[in-house]
Amino acid sequence: MEFVGGIAVVLLQALRATLRRSLDVEQLREGLIRLGLHSLPVVFGTALFVGGIMVIQSAPLMTRYGAHSLLGWGAGFGILREIGPILTGLMISGRVGSNNTAELGTLQVTEQINGLRALAIDPADYLVAPRVLSILVTTVVGTLLSMAVALVGAALTGQALLGVHPITFWNGLTGGMLSWGDVAHGMVKAFVFGLVIAGTSTAYGLRAKGGAPGVGRAVNESVVLSAVAIFVTDALISFASRGN
Amino acid sequence: MIEFRGVSKSFGDKVILDGVDLTAGSGEILFVIGTSGAGKSVLIQHVVGLLRPDAGRVLVDGEDVTDYDEHRFYEVRKKCALVFQHATLFDSMTCAENVALPLRKHFRLKGDEALRRAEEFLALVQMERFGATYPSALGDGLRKRVAVARALTLSPRYILFDEPTTSLDPVSARRVDALIVDLARRQGATCVVVSHDLRSIFSIADRVAMLYKGRVRALGTPQAIRDTTDPIVRQFIEGRNEGPLETT
Amino acid sequence: MTDDPKGTTHWSAGPLPQAPEPEMGGSAAGSFPAGPAPTGSSPSGSSPSGSSVPLREGFSERPEERSQRALASSEIARSATLDSQVTIADPMPGFVLPADEARGGPLHTLAAALYATTRMEPGAVAEQMNQLGIRSLGFVCLVLGFVGGILVYQAGIQALRIVPDTSTIGPAYIEILVRDLAASLTALMLATRVGAGIAAEIGSMKVTDQLDALRLSSADPVVHLVAPRLVASVLVTPLLTILGGAVALLTGTLTGLWVFDISLHTFLDARYVDAADLCAGLLKSVAFGLAIPVMSAHAGLYTSGGSQGVGNATTRAVVGSSLAVIVLGFVIGALVEVLAGGAG
Numbered sequence: 001m002e003f004v005g006g007i008a009v010v011l012l013q014a015l016r017a018t019l020r021r022s023l024d025v026e027q028l029r030e031g032l033i034r035l036g037l038h039s040l041p042v043v044f045g046t047a048l049f050v051g052g053i054m055v056i057q058s059a060p061l062m063t064r065y066g067a068h069s070l071l072g073w074g075a076g077f078g079i080l081r082e083i084g085p086i087l088t089g090l091m092i093s094g095r096v097g098s099n100n101t102a103e104l105g106t107l108q109v110t111e112q113i114n115g116l117r118a119l120a121i122d123p124a125d126y127l128v129a130p131r132v133l134s135i136l137v138t139t140v141v142g143t144l145l146s147m148a149v150a151l152v153g154a155a156l157t158g159q160a161l162l163g164v165h166p167i168t169f170w171n172g173l174t175g176g177m178l179s180w181g182d183v184a185h186g187m188v189k190a191f192v193f194g195l196v197i198a199g200t201s202t203a204y205g206l207r208a209k210g211g212a213p214g215v216g217r218a219v220n221e222s223v224v225l226s227a228v229a230i231f232v233t234d235a236l237i238s239f240a241s242r243g244n
Numbered sequence: 245m246i247e248f249r250g251v252s253k254s255f256g257d258k259v260i261l262d263g264v265d266l267t268a269g270s271g272e273i274l275f276v277i278g279t280s281g282a283g284k285s286v287l288i289q290h291v292v293g294l295l296r297p298d299a300g301r302v303l304v305d306g307e308d309v310t311d312y313d314e315h316r317f318y319e320v321r322k323k324c325a326l327v328f329q330h331a332t333l334f335d336s337m338t339c340a341e342n343v344a345l346p347l348r349k350h351f352r353l354k355g356d357e358a359l360r361r362a363e364e365f366l367a368l369v370q371m372e373r374f375g376a377t378y379p380s381a382l383g384d385g386l387r388k389r390v391a392v393a394r395a396l397t398l399s400p401r402y403i404l405f406d407e408p409t410t411s412l413d414p415v416s417a418r419r420v421d422a423l424i425v426d427l428a429r430r431q432g433a434t435c436v437v438v439s440h441d442l443r444s445i446f447s448i449a450d451r452v453a454m455l456y457k458g459r460v461r462a463l464g465t466p467q468a469i470r471d472t473t474d475p476i477v478r479q480f481i482e483g484r485n486e487g488p489l490e491t492t
Numbered sequence: 493m494t495d496d497p498k499g500t501t502h503w504s505a506g507p508l509p510q511a512p513e514p515e516m517g518g519s520a521a522g523s524f525p526a527g528p529a530p531t532g533s534s535p536s537g538s539s540p541s542g543s544s545v546p547l548r549e550g551f552s553e554r555p556e557e558r559s560q561r562a563l564a565s566s567e568i569a570r571s572a573t574l575d576s577q578v579t580i581a582d583p584m585p586g587f588v589l590p591a592d593e594a595r596g597g598p599l600h601t602l603a604a605a606l607y608a609t610t611r612m613e614p615g616a617v618a619e620q621m622n623q624l625g626i627r628s629l630g631f632v633c634l635v636l637g638f639v640g641g642i643l644v645y646q647a648g649i650q651a652l653r654i655v656p657d658t659s660t661i662g663p664a665y666i667e668i669l670v671r672d673l674a675a676s677l678t679a680l681m682l683a684t685r686v687g688a689g690i691a692a693e694i695g696s697m698k699v700t701d702q703l704d705a706l707r708l709s710s711a712d713p714v715v716h717l718v719a720p721r722l723v724a725s726v727l728v729t730p731l732l733t734i735l736g737g738a739v740a741l742l743t744g745t746l747t748g749l750w751v752f753d754i755s756l757h758t759f760l761d762a763r764y765v766d767a768a769d770l771c772a773g774l775l776k777s778v779a780f781g782l783a784i785p786v787m788s789a790h791a792g793l794y795t796s797g798g799s800q801g802v803g804n805a806t807t808r809a810v811v812g813s814s815l816a817v818i819v820l821g822f823v824i825g826a827l828v829e830v831l832a833g834g835a836g
């Protein structure tokens with residue numbers, strides 16, 4: 001519960017700073033570049049392989065039913081609704097979330113956050129809000145793009161391994177059983193995961209204490225809790241939306 | 245004027261401050277001395293709200309700031325600058341960017357303009373050559389000077405120095421002393437200096453307060469401190485190992 | 493406009509860039525009587541455009557300087573190795589000095605760790621197995637439990653969209669669990685939990701010079717820290733995979749029973765599972781168990797630069813381990829698929 005409380009405080013601070021427009025725009029821009037743009041390669045690399053894995057995993061089913069036309073649907077469904085958002089979330093948590101915790105933790109244990117406060121600069125405006133926004137945007141945009149990349153990976157693997165032509169794959173994907181609703185479902189998840197990652201990593205970074213080992217500990221706890229929170233919220237959203 | 249009235253602070257069951265009464269008058273250089281762990285740094289952090297007292301009041305300009313929330317403290321912090329013991333520069337920024345940050349945030353200066361002004365403040369502490377250097381590439385003494393320049397950007401009327409000469413070579417230490425005198429005498433700033441540098445104490449202080457066991461043990465001019473008969477104060481200023489003074 | 497910081501006081505120079513020179517010099521000289529003569533306005537301060545150039549230079553120079561320094565220190569360390577090998581009769585195998593680590597990639601760390609397994613202390617592996625296993629058990633079970641439930645739920649809803657037949661959900665789910673899901677998900681969780689832990693632990697020791705202290709007491713950090721974690725992870729990962737898989741099977745079965753009314757008998761049917769699936773699953777979990785500690789220990793041994801460095805090492809460990817799991821999962825999956833497909 002302390003965990004949920006810490007996240008809530010961070011997110012509220014970020015929301016207030018955004019609404020009052022007191023957040024530091026330069027830090028936001030830097031955050032979007034450093035946390036967002038620079039993690040795209042890792043996210044894309046993951047997505048490409050994940051698409052391949054989805055095809056390999058659905059291969060026996062497809063072969064069993066001789067239903068190659070369904071490959072696009074099978075892989076697409078998993079990528080758009082479940083695996084895409086979850087794996088992108090996990091990678092962003094690993095790359096961006098842990099980086100964020102490490103940086104904030106370092107600022108905390110070296111008293112640089114108190115340094116900001118002593119200069120009458122609100123850490124909520126200068127550190128918290130820009131980072132929360134950057135991570136949220138990164139997760140949502142990264143998930144959307146990685147869905148596309150994962151579908152490409154799936155189509156390529158399907159052709160290489162199962163001899164399914166990309167057009168057949170594409171037809172399976174757009175054949176009517178998948179809709180924009182599935183994409184929207186994935187995006188809702190991405191938004192929630194973004195909040196979870198941003199809140200957890202920021203809260204744990206700000207709470208770090210005890211020098212270098214303390215920063216390591218904070219990062220460790222933050223990635224683990226983000227991962228658990230991603231799976232738990234994923235389950236909640238999936239059940240709540242009842243296949244919609 | 246900065247006043248502490250019966251300020252007490254404990255961390256867990258460890259009592260650090262146990263009813264400190266102390267006043268720093270306008271334009272004076274007040275030294276707070278004491279052994280390591282006596283609570284000197286803890287005391288001055290109460291002025292800017294980085295720590296809150298368990299009991300007692302803190303007054304700045306006669307205004308009771310004890311119960312201010314974080315937001316109202318920002319106004320206090322604009323007139324009370326704190327120079328941290330370890331300088332606490334932002335290590336992701338160059339020295340000039342460090343000094344420019346409060347200028348950008350509080351005077352809404354644009355990036356280039358703020359950097360130019362930052363160079364002027366760096367020049368005040370003879371650090372203008374290091375504007376483009378990162379703090380991690382500088383030694384302790386140089387970093388502290390940058391921290392002073394950063395603190396001066398807000399034109400504070402009160403400046404709290406946390407061990408400004410500790411870990412500095414003797415020459416740099418005397419330069420920092422000269423800077424403090426300059427700020428107090430020429431600019432009329434009130435300087436509260438936490439220190440155990442005996443040379444600074446006896447060369448530039450107007451008054452000296454010694455903290456011992458969470459209270460003010462002695463308070464007076466450097467001459468009065470030098471002439472005191474209190475065995476604990478004597479042991480401290482003479483730097484003797486043997487004596488009644490208990491260290492934590 | 494309140495943008496004149498000097499408006500209320502007289503700290504320093506006036507607002508004009510040209511004006512301050514004399515007053516600035518005077519004030520500075522007053523502050524530091526013994527100091528070097530003020531250089532006047534520095535080149536970077538003279539114009540707004542000029543001021544940004546040196547900043548950028550300074551920024552870009554930093555990493556280079558650092559790598560140069562690292563190179564220089566590696567030279568020193570290497571010559572030190574040679575010396576010690578010449579002078580000491582029974583040399584410590586010099587395979588894993590820090591300078592060597594910094595030049596090798598993760599594969600180098602893997603080779604060093606495998607070589608070091610021959611010289612481990614007997615109790616070390618058991619202790620690490622205990623640490624890794626106990627610390628991760630609850631976490632792995634929790635996550636796999638949730639995933640099991642979600643997957644069966646989603647699969648059931650999709651299956652019902654096409655054919656009103658839920659009888660193949662169970663067997664298909666069990667197959668996918670055995671051949672991939674249990675191993676991959678367990679490993680992804682271990683990549684965050686164990687990977688971050690190993691990197692933070694070794695990284696903290698590195699930045700606080702404890703690794704050098706180990707070396708000075710003739711204890712090879714790879715033998716004492718990396719090898720036991722490697723062996724423990726290879727042994728524990730398959731066990732955790734089996735446990736996690738069992739939990740996922742349990743929650744999946746319950747979801748099938750409660751949501752779709754699939755009987756236990758219909759659901760718990762392993763007819764699709766064949767030898768290739770078992771091989772793929774087992775191979776993956778062993779490979780993941782090897783990859784995670786290697787990537788993480790490598791990140792930890794590489795750590796430089798204080799608390800920030802420890803955090804960065806942890807990040808690299810999590811990302812590196814997760815990527816290794818995903819890529820290895822793909823490669824092994826494709827390999828088994830091609831081989832089994834060719835055989836059958």
